[in-house]
Amino acid sequence: MKDALMKIKEQALSDIASGAEDIEALKVKYLGKKGELTAILKGMGKLTAEERPVIGQLANDVRNAIEEAIAKEQASLKEKALAKTLLEEKIDVSVPGNKKEIGSKHPLTIVLDELKDIFVGMGYEIADGPEVEYDYYNFEALNIPQDHPARDTQDTFYINDNIVLRTQTSSMQIRVMENKKPPIKIIAPGRVYRSDAVDATHSPVFHQIEGLVVDKGITMSDLKGTLETFVKRLYGDDAKIRFRPHHFPFTEPSAEVDVSCFVCKGEGCSVCKGEGWIEILGAGMVHPNVLKVCGIDPEVYSGFAFGIGLERLVMRRFDINDLRLFFENDIRFLKQF
Numbered sequence: 293m294k295d296a297l298m299k300i301k302e303q304a305l306s307d308i309a310s311g312a313e314d315i316e317a318l319k320v321k322y323l324g325k326k327g328e329l330t331a332i333l334k335g336m337g338k339l340t341a342e343e344r345p346v347i348g349q350l351a352n353d354v355r356n357a358i359e360e361a362i363a364k365e366q367a368s369l370k371e372k373a374l375a376k377t378l379l380e381e382k383i384d385v386s387v388p389g390n391k392k393e394i395g396s397k398h399p400l401t402i403v404l405d406e407l408k409d410i411f412v413g414m415g416y417e418i419a420d421g422p423e424v425e426y427d428y429y430n431f432e433a434l435n436i437p438q439d440h441p442a443r444d445t446q447d448t449f450y451i452n453d454n455i456v457l458r459t460q461t462s463s464m465q466i467r468v469m470e471n472k473k474p475p476i477k478i479i480a481p482g483r484v485y486r487s488d489a490v491d492a493t494h495s496p497v498f499h500q501i502e503g504l505v506v507d508k509g510i511t512m513s514d515l516k517g518t519l520e521t522f523v524k525r526l527y528g529d530d531a532k533i534r535f536r537p538h539h540f541p542f543t544e545p546s547a548e549v550d551v552s553c554f555v556c557k558g559e560g561c562s563v564c565k566g567e568g569w570i571e572i573l574g575a576g577m578v579h580p581n582v583l584k585v586c587g588i589d590p591e592v593y594s595g596f597a598f599g600i601g602l603e604r605l606v607m608r609r610f611d612i613n614d615l616r617l618f619f620e621n622d623i624r625f626l627k628q629f
């Protein structure tokens with residue numbers, strides 16, 4: 293038995309050292325329940341009382357020796373594997389990286405974000421609606437019937453007789469009032485379309501920001517106060533506004549609103565073309581017909597609305613002299629913002 297044990301030990305250690313067989317398989321082969329060592333130990337019952345402790349001790353020694361050799365081999369295999377991965381996954385820090393080009397905000401977006409912040413700061417919600425719009429919302433409900441001359445000044449692209457590309461964000465006045473009862477306090481920024489030929493100051497696509505406030509007791513002074521607060525936040529505390537009488541079919545009274553030139557402060561310069569004032573928006577008190585069409589009683593409620601032209605504002609702000617630059621996506625232009 294002694295010889296058998298010594299043979300197993302010798303064979304096991306040489307097998308492990310050779311590395312030819314899988315280490316886990318060797319573990320099972322020599323130490324497992326059906327392994328060679330276990331088989332020998334099973335025969336211990338036949339030994340004499342004197343032999344048993346001696347052989348038992350020897351069997352233990354053999355077992356320990358094999359276990360130790362296996363553990364050692366496993367540790368060394370692990371180390372080798374680690375060394376291999378470290379070598380393979382080595383990062384060459386001297387290789388130039390991939391530079392990520394991060395763009396910048398479009399100038400229209402820069403200023404629009406500022407306007408949104410200002411109005412949200414005054415408690416307005418932001419409303420969004422379709423650019424492909426029913427004639428009803430773009431004209432009819434805004435007090436502009438089929439034969440109204442105002443349709444001529446806002447010629448647009450017709451999808452069919454009833455559907456157009458909206459010419460103004462004022463369509464959102466109707467959509468909001470149809471869906472929500474006063475108090476209403478929203479701005480609705482977005483793209484609008486007109487069938488205009490392209491030149492330095494005209495584009496068939498441009499942007500407006502509509503504003504609408506409807507509640508009990510809203511007056512023209514609320515409109516003035518709101519617009520004054522708005523221009524002061526945008527251009528600084530010394531900015532002033534001026535109302536000029538105007539006509540819009542959906543407001544009464546109506547006005548065009550100018551802001552004192554933020555460059556010359558009203559003296560007259562090249563930015564304001566010597567005027568001292570710059571036109572920035574149209575506004576007025578919501579026409580009773582418009583309230584009625586949306587199911588709001590004009591005897592109980594009143595409101596004001598305004599429509600800001602975004603491009604003009606941004607052109608003056610950044611001294612941009614050609615509207616086309618906004619839409620051409622020339623990277624040399626866009627990079628400047």
Ligand code: PHE
Nearest residue numbers: 460462574575576597598599
């Ligand atoms: N929608 C008008 C335009 O495009 C502007 C406007 C909006 C006027 C709201 C009054 C009230 O010219």
